[in-house]
Amino acid sequence: MKLIELRDVGKSYEGGFTILKNINLSIDAGEFISIVGSSGAGKSTLLKMIYAYEEPTEGVVFFGKRDISTIKKKSLPFYRRNFGTVFQDAKLLEYKTIFENVAYTLEVQGAGDEQIKKEVPKLLEIVGLSNQSEKYPAQVSGGEAQRASLARALIHRPRVLIADEPTGNLDPNSTWEMTKLLLKINELGTTIILATHDEEVVNNIYKRVIVIGNSTIISDKIRGKYSTQ
Amino acid sequence: MFKSIKFVRVLREGWLSFYRDKWLTVATISIMTLTLFLIGTTIFLWIGIQKTVKEVEKQINISIYFDFDVEEGRIKAIKTRLEKKGLQEIKKIVYISKEEALEQFKEEEKDDENMKKALEIIGENPFPASLMITASDTSHYDKIDYFFEQEYGDIVLSSNYKKNKNVITDIKNRIIFLQKATFFLSIVFFMVAIFVTFNAVSMSIYTHRKEFEIMRLVGASNLYVKMPVVVEGVLYGLTSSFIAIILLVVTIYSVDPLAQRTLENVQIFDFYKESIFMMTVSIVGISVILGSVSSYIAIRRYLEK
Numbered sequence: 001m002k003l004i005e006l007r008d009v010g011k012s013y014e015g016g017f018t019i020l021k022n023i024n025l026s027i028d029a030g031e032f033i034s035i036v037g038s039s040g041a042g043k044s045t046l047l048k049m050i051y052a053y054e055e056p057t058e059g060v061v062f063f064g065k066r067d068i069s070t071i072k073k074k075s076l077p078f079y080r081r082n083f084g085t086v087f088q089d090a091k092l093l094e095y096k097t098i099f100e101n102v103a104y105t106l107e108v109q110g111a112g113d114e115q116i117k118k119e120v121p122k123l124l125e126i127v128g129l130s131n132q133s134e135k136y137p138a139q140v141s142g143g144e145a146q147r148a149s150l151a152r153a154l155i156h157r158p159r160v161l162i163a164d165e166p167t168g169n170l171d172p173n174s175t176w177e178m179t180k181l182l183l184k185i186n187e188l189g190t191t192i193i194l195a196t197h198d199e200e201v202v203n204n205i206y207k208r209v210i211v212i213g214n215s216t217i218i219s220d221k222i223r224g225k226y227s228t229q
Numbered sequence: 230m231f232k233s234i235k236f237v238r239v240l241r242e243g244w245l246s247f248y249r250d251k252w253l254t255v256a257t258i259s260i261m262t263l264t265l266f267l268i269g270t271t272i273f274l275w276i277g278i279q280k281t282v283k284e285v286e287k288q289i290n291i292s293i294y295f296d297f298d299v300e301e302g303r304i305k306a307i308k309t310r311l312e313k314k315g316l317q318e319i320k321k322i323v324y325i326s327k328e329e330a331l332e333q334f335k336e337e338e339k340d341d342e343n344m345k346k347a348l349e350i351i352g353e354n355p356f357p358a359s360l361m362i363t364a365s366d367t368s369h370y371d372k373i374d375y376f377f378e379q380e381y382g383d384i385v386l387s388s389n390y391k392k393n394k395n396v397i398t399d400i401k402n403r404i405i406f407l408q409k410a411t412f413f414l415s416i417v418f419f420m421v422a423i424f425v426t427f428n429a430v431s432m433s434i435y436t437h438r439k440e441f442e443i444m445r446l447v448g449a450s451n452l453y454v455k456m457p458v459v460v461e462g463v464l465y466g467l468t469s470s471f472i473a474i475i476l477l478v479v480t481i482y483s484v485d486p487l488a489q490r491t492l493e494n495v496q497i498f499d500f501y502k503e504s505i506f507m508m509t510v511s512i513v514g515i516s517v518i519l520g521s522v523s524s525y526i527a528i529r530r531y532l533e534k
Contacts, residue, residue: 078450091442104444108450109448156448
């Protein structure tokens with residue numbers, strides 16, 4: 001079932017700089033997609049257009065059957081609840097504990113205290129952070145912060161997980177752990193869109209790979225590998 | 230629908246934000262306190278001037294003197310008529326008989342031997358009966374004087390209005406000038422207060438701008454991001470107004486002895502006690518409005534995407 005579709009999408013900035021053009025892409029529910037390309041290729045911009053943080057200057061992005069450009073600004077936060085997002089920098093709220101950071105997503109969506117108390121510890125256990133739940137982001141390692149960020153992205157059971165260079169700041173062990181977690185989450189039915197330039201991660205996953213180069217899609221393989229050579 | 234559970238969370242988030250960054254909170258509150266102290270002083274000055282003006286106005290009056298042959302009963306009848314359904318411009322009328330006028334004169338001039346001798350030479354009471362009139366506003370004396378001229382011209386001997394007109398006009402002009410000057414000063418101080426508070430709150434919000442982006446990325450609605458910031462602004466306002474009021478009380482209490490010495494027994498601390506309710510409500514109200522509205526406006530730019 002088609003979940004996301006980009007039709008002839010392009011993005012240019014003032015001054016005529018084009019970062020993406022003629023992007024045609026269809027993503028089915030439950031897929032695991034790796035979007036690869038060198039730094040500055042436009043991977044993050046592509047993701048931002050999907051979760052409506054940037055507007056395309058050309059073409060249309062559909063979520064389900066809905067053209068997302070028709071969503072009113074004040075309704076965008078509700079649209080974004082379809083997504084969980086993980087970034088290279090974990091983007092945790094510094095003044096909240098790991099538990100509170102994860103709980104925050106549920107809080108803003110109006111979940112009750114009981115639900116929060118029940119679900120957050122479960123997920124923290126899955127990502128291996130049960131013992132770190134009362135620590136603040138500054139008191140945990142980069143890998144742990146990233147796993148906390150992943151837990152926060154998943155706590156509300158989003159339909160799509162968007163991971164933008166989630167392993168960019170991690171050591172090889174943490175990178176491997178994060179990769180395994182992403183695969184496990186995908187097995188449970190969540191669609192995953194991963195943007196990375198880490199060929200080892202992509203090749204270990206061995207699922208659909210979309211390569212971006214020269215501002216457009218230059219390759220789209222169902223079971224792809226990626227080489228920077 | 231903004232559920233009650235969210236409302237409690239918004240209050241908690243606002244408090245957390247206020248409490249966690251102590252230095253920033255202290256800096257913002259210090260600026261707001263100074264501004265509110267300035268506003269408080271202006272309000273105090275404004276109330277003081279209004280009260281002084283009223284006191285001065287109370288002391289202004291004119292006397293309408295009646296012919297010597299006009300009977301007391303007739304003058305009292307005029308007084309009663311005016312009190313019951315007379316001129317709205319008249320606030321108070323006092324009848325002063327010939328005898329009372331003489332006694333007053335003697336009391337006032339008791340140390341003046343020449344005056345005593347002059348009265349002995351005259352041999353009889355030279356003072357006519359009169360009505361002493363206080364108007365509801367100093368601008369009404371002209372109309373009152375004209376009214377007596379028209380209605381009772383045949384029995385009115387004279388009035389001291391024309392003699393005192395210049396003094397009354399002068400006092401009136403000074404009052405108007407003082408009121409305008411205080412009003413202008415208040416506007417300037419209020420503008421400064423708004424400008425300074427807005428910038429202080431904006432700086433505080435600027436330091437947390439990345440957090441707003443994160444909040445929106447995890448699906449927080451604009452209202453859910455905005456409201457804790459507004460709560461934080463209210464807390465800034467309440468805390469700084471509390472400190473400003475204490476500072477104001479201490480300052481007025483300290484300045485009180487000096488004012489008593491230099492301003493002929495003017496007791497400004499007593500005067501503050503009389504207006505304490507209005508002062509407190511004004512300062513707290515202004516600070517809460519300034520804090521919350523500044524926060525609301527300052528955060529909007531971070532919620533555009």
